[in-house]
Amino acid sequence: MKYQRNTTLVSTFLIILVVFLCYSTSVLAHEVEVEDEREFDYSESSEKGPRHWGELKKEWHACKTGKLQSPIDMTSDRVEVFQKSEDLQMMYKPAQSIIKNRGHDISLQWPNKDAGSIKINGTEYFLQQAHWHSPSEHTINGTRYALELHMVHQSNDPNVKNNIVVVGLLYDFGSPNHFLSLLVGNISTMIDQIHEKPMGVIDPSLIERGCNKFYKYIGSLTVPPCTEGVTWIINRQTASVSKEQVHAIREAVHDYAEENARPLQRLNKRKIELYDPQAQPIKFKRLF
Structure with missing residues (x-):
């Protein structure tokens, strides 16, 4: 039983660590620049154009309000x-x-x-x-x-x-x-x-x-x-x-x-x- 509890604790810790690292990497990537992004474009007449970038995602709000x-x-x-x-x-x-x-x-x-x-x-x-x-x-x-x-x-x-x-x-x-x-x-x-x-x-x-x-x-x-x-x-x-x-x-x-x-x-x-x-x-x- 003690061995099982230790194994469970180790497994839980590893899961938390992986989630944290993935989240940290994601935050850093979004802070710097988008990669492989098709959710915006450069056309002034487009709903995804520069005038609307800040409306497409909440984390892009600075494009409009900055x-x-x-x-x-x-x-x-x-x-x-x-x-x-x-x-x-x-x-x-x-x-x-x-x-x-x-x-x-x-x-x-x-x-x-x-x-x-x-x-x-x-x-x-x-x-x-x-x-x-x-x-x-x-x-x-x-x-x-x-x-x-x-x-x-x-x-x-x-x-x-x-x-x-x-x-x-x-x-x-x-x-x-x-x-x-x-x-x-x-x-x-x-x-x-x-x-x-x-x-x-x-x-x-x-x-x-x-x-x-x-x-x-x-x-x-x-x-x-x-x-x-x-x-x-x-x-x-x-x-x-x-x-x-x-x-x-x-x-x-x-x-x-x-x-x-x-x-x-x-x-x-x-x-x-x-x-x-x-x-x-x-x-x-x-x-x-």
């Missing part, structure tokens, strides 16, 4: 310019990767979370994945670009309030992008399917991140659940991408996401900082 939503327009007269940058370090390294068609975008992921990190004022945020939006979601002085890359990082420190950092890179049409050239062959074979492929070792430091001039502001994820408190770092210098590369990315995702850019969101008196070592400090104007 005050710190992304993307935004980095208009010059809203920006405060600084010569001295924050203590920002990017420390990436080669690691095993997979490429995944999530339906609403193409995502390059480092499953072991060992591809390096970005450190801001001493806090380290580890690279999770990178994905693309076409056309760009963020704009500069009203200009929308051909493509936008998001490199998503997350801190493991439970005491960090804003634990997600996204590094954004804008692309102009021009010569083929070297980093995308490494991936586009695999992307082209994933047309209209949600699946993944091993990519072997990929070094994220090969992504052309431009110069040390960048915008910084506090916003949100640009897809459901539109989690707020995301630190955005947008490179001011653009990269180059060919029309064929953008076409390959658009063709691979589902039809509803061929143009997968969320509309611009209100600034709501947020502060936008531009770090430019060569510029003179300029105070920004709050428009709304």
Whole structure:
């Protein structure tokens, strides 16, 4: 009888542990971004379009009620310019990767979370994945670009309030992008399917991140659940991408996401900082 009671206790404990781990993993996934999600789209006329994201699920309410939503327009007269940058370090390294068609975008992921990190004022945020939006979601002085890359990082420190950092890179049409050239062959074979492929070792430091001039502001994820408190770092210098590369990315995702850019969101008196070592400090104007 004593043995049976011990066995029952152990079995009960294991069941509780499995449920807890599954729940924790689910919460973390929803906090960062949806995966393989077909319950929203990008059509303004659709009942599942951006205007209705916050009504589709209760955990997506921030998409409708949030005050710190992304993307935004980095208009010059809203920006405060600084010569001295924050203590920002990017420390990436080669690691095993997979490429995944999530339906609403193409995502390059480092499953072991060992591809390096970005450190801001001493806090380290580890690279999770990178994905693309076409056309760009963020704009500069009203200009929308051909493509936008998001490199998503997350801190493991439970005491960090804003634990997600996204590094954004804008692309102009021009010569083929070297980093995308490494991936586009695999992307082209994933047309209209949600699946993944091993990519072997990929070094994220090969992504052309431009110069040390960048915008910084506090916003949100640009897809459901539109989690707020995301630190955005947008490179001011653009990269180059060919029309064929953008076409390959658009063709691979589902039809509803061929143009997968969320509309611009209100600034709501947020502060936008531009770090430019060569510029003179300029105070920004709050428009709304």
